[in-house]
Amino acid sequence: MPLIFVNYRTNDEEATATLVDRELSRVFGNESVFRASKSIGPGSRFPQELLTAVRRSSVLLAVIGPRWLEAGSSGGQSPLEDEEDWTRREISEALETGAVVIPLLVGGAKRLRHEDLPAEIGDLADCQYRRLSHRNADADLMGLADDLVKLLPELAAAARSNGYRSPSVPPEEATDGATGARVRANVIKHRQRGGIGNLNGDFSGTFVSEPQGPVHTGSGPLYQAREQHLGPRISSDGGTVNYVADNHGSLNQGTDRNGRPVDGKR
Numbered sequence: 001m002p003l004i005f006v007n008y009r010t011n012d013e014e015a016t017a018t019l020v021d022r023e024l025s026r027v028f029g030n031e032s033v034f035r036a037s038k039s040i041g042p043g044s045r046f047p048q049e050l051l052t053a054v055r056r057s058s059v060l061l062a063v064i065g066p067r068w069l070e071a072g073s074s075g076g077q078s079p080l081e082d083e084e085d086w087t088r089r090e091i092s093e094a095l096e097t098g099a100v101v102i103p104l105l106v107g108g109a110k111r112l113r114h115e116d117l118p119a120e121i122g123d124l125a126d127c128q129y130r131r132l133s134h135r136n137a138d139a140d141l142m143g144l145a146d147d148l149v150k151l152l153p154e155l156a157a158a159a160r161s162n163g164y165r166s167p168s169v170p171p172e173e174a175t176d177g178a179t180g181a182r183v184r185a186n187v188i189k190h191r192q193r194g195g196i197g198n199l200n201g202d203f204s205g206t207f208v209s210e211p212q213g214p215v216h217t218g219s220g221p222l223y224q225a226r227e228q229h230l231g232p233r234i235s236s237d238g239g240t241v242n243y244v245a246d247n248h249g250s251l252n253q254g255t256d257r258n259g260r261p262v263d264g265k266r
Contacts, residue, residue, distance in 0.1 A: 002034035003155055004148070005057035005099075007090045009079070013065035013106050016132065020063060020104065023141040024148070028158045050086065051093060058152050060094035062087075062124065065106040069116055080118055091121045100151065103129040104144070
């Protein structure tokens with residue numbers, strides 16, 4: 001069942017109506033958006049299909065360009081003056097059935113006035129409108145989709161089922177399995193060449209990137225030998241521990257008579 005009905009005038013902004021249909025179909029699903037030239041199949045009864053679709057829709061988007069109100073006949077009358085004009089009939093049906101009607105003003109189209117419209121669809125001038133600029137079409141269409149998601153629960157459900165995530169929704173929170181604490185699932189990208197640094201934010205700690213020599217993250221002096229000693233990697237002699245690391249240095253530490261550690265000599 002269609003949720004969004006795209007209303008437009010053929011000689012005004014038909015290409016824009018196609019663009020709107022494609023973007024909203026991507027967000028809400030192809031079956032959720034009705035546009036006459038797309039949705040009415042060969043052999044179908046045009047009037048019946050149109051009226052049935054608009055009566056079942058939750059939202060009607062009236063795509064209005066600069067030529068929407070232009071005279072369509074030699075008599076100088078607006079096409080809206082014709083009671084059989086389909087653009088007028090679709091808007092009238094949507095207003096009567098209680099659908100949300102949103103004028104979508106394209107380019108330099110001006111805001112509608114009551115005196116420009118037949119009384120039957122005069123309420124269209126009171127409906128809050130949105131603008132679509134072709135220079136900013138991507139952002140304007142995404143903003144429209146986000147408005148529709150927030151407007152009606154059935155549209156939000158259709159968008160979620162189609163994999164859409166609203167830009168206005170904050171990052172999801174996860175739960176730490178060990179502590180039960182709620183942790184915000186942000187992605188932090190940080191790159192540093194060499195050295196030792198502190199990374200602060202939701203977590204803190206010491207990190208080492210691409211070390212080129214001995215690394216010591218505790219307290220106390222750090223000793224580095226000029227040459228790598230041969231022999232066992234770890235040896236013990238009289239309480240002294242000698243560790244020969246792969247970074248071509250050694251770390252020596254002994255203990256005094258009470259068993260307390262003291263710094264070794266180079």
